[in-house]
Amino acid sequence: MAKNNDKELLSLFRDENTRHHAFNIIIRKYQERLYWHVRRIVISHDDADDVIQNTFIRVWNGLEKFHEASKLYTWLYRIATNEALSFLKQYRKKFIIPIVTVENILENSLESDSFFNGDEIQMKLQKAILSLPEKQRLVFNMKYFDEMKYEEMAKILNTSVGALKASYHHAVKKIEKKLGKG
Amino acid sequence: MDESSNISPRLTKIKRGNPYSVPENYFEELPGRIQEAIHVQKETEPVKPFTFRFIRPQLAVAASIIAFAVIGYFGYKLIHSDNSASELTSGEIAEYVEYYSSEIEEDMFIEMLEENKLPEADYSDLSDEIITYLVDENIDYQSIIEIL
Structure with missing residues (x-):
């Protein structure tokens, strides 16, 4: 199987019998690029891990309705971006009085990050x-x-x-x- | 080299590598953890019975029709209700008059009384029995007679 071909992966995903297998290949193919994109937005590894998992859960739930109007890669990137930005938005809602901003928190995360x-x-x-x-x-x-x-x-x-x-x-x-x- | 190199001499000197890292075997384990999360999501998802899913649109239509019928019925009753004064008790009338007394003019009252003239009062047969009662009750019957 040409496992790098998105069209083939999508047709495998649409088949109930090969859905999980196809999805596993999609995750392995795109996880690193999406993870690093998300990591640069949310900074901490733990937060990036949460966001990337939510991203792929959303992808799983929506992939059947994906009609290939755009490339799979573009669609995945858009979902990951939205998830990461929503994550920061939730953070912002916690701080009504901006004594501590999200940017301050991200900077602290960066300074204390053991994976930097x-x-x-x-x-x-x-x-x-x-x-x-x-x-x-x-x-x-x-x-x-x-x-x-x-x-x-x-x-x-x-x-x-x-x-x-x-x-x-x-x-x-x-x-x-x-x-x-x- | 991108177009920013002319305006960013400091930036171009910095090594363009990824300064972040991940825990060991993170990317090897991630697909399994995601599949596990999806499995958990599927198991915890409330499954609606097939019959309910099938008849749900029909139920919604039926509920809408019933709601319209009920609203229509009570609306019609409200518009066409004949709440005439004859159905009111004397207590309700008294209450009404007391409540709206400030808005009712004296002339209007007199006019109404003229229209529905009551028989003339005849106090000639005010018996001794009544006078005795009033005296017993310590009521000044003379002043009552004067008023009348």
């Missing part, structure tokens, strides 16, 4: 990324780390290529400024 292996300058970069507005942060991560094309990002984030380019440009300038400080 970067050096000092990488830590500084991550902190600079955390200081960006949410959308810019998302765009920066997808472009800089995932090296995703703007056209692909536009499909996932449901926005225009021009807006994404502008967001990325602003993000880079702000990060550069932050890196230049002390």
Whole structure:
């Protein structure tokens, strides 16, 4: 079986007898890329683990109705992004008075993360990324780390290529400024 | 090198690697844990009986029709109710008058009395028995007669 072919995987998923097997292959194929995307949004491994599990549960529940209007990969990425952003939104709701912001919490997670292996300058970069507005942060991560094309990002984030380019440009300038400080 | 290199000399110097890591065997175990979570979800999902699922739309239609019929019936009763004064007790009338007395004008009252004229009062046969009763009860019957 050409297990990397999404079309074949989807047709296997639609068959009751091969559904679990097909889904297992889909998870193995995409789990790492989706996990790292989510991890950069929520920072902590435990939170990323929760989000990625919820993502794949949603995928399981919705895959039968997926009509291939977009690529499977794009659809999965969109679900993972939405799950991660919803997770942060729930966090925000907990703090009505913004003495402690979600960004503060994420920065604390980053500093105390035992699964962060970067050096000092990488830590500084991550902190600079955390200081960006949410959308810019998302765009920066997808472009800089995932090296995703703007056209692909536009499909996932449901926005225009021009807006994404502008967001990325602003993000880079702000990060550069932050890196230049002390 | 991407288009940001011109505006980000510091950023381009940083190693573009992934600074994060995961626990050992995390990606080997993740598919199994996800399948397990899906299995648990399926088991805990409340299963509706087939017959209920099948007749649910019909039940909804029937409930809507009954609700419309009930609302229509009571609406009709309310609009066409003939709550005439003849069905009211004297107590209810007194209560009504007391409550709305400020809104009822004296002239209107007199007019109503004129229309439904009562027979003239005849106090000539005020018997001794009644006068004795009033005296016994310490009621000043003279003043009553004067008023009348």
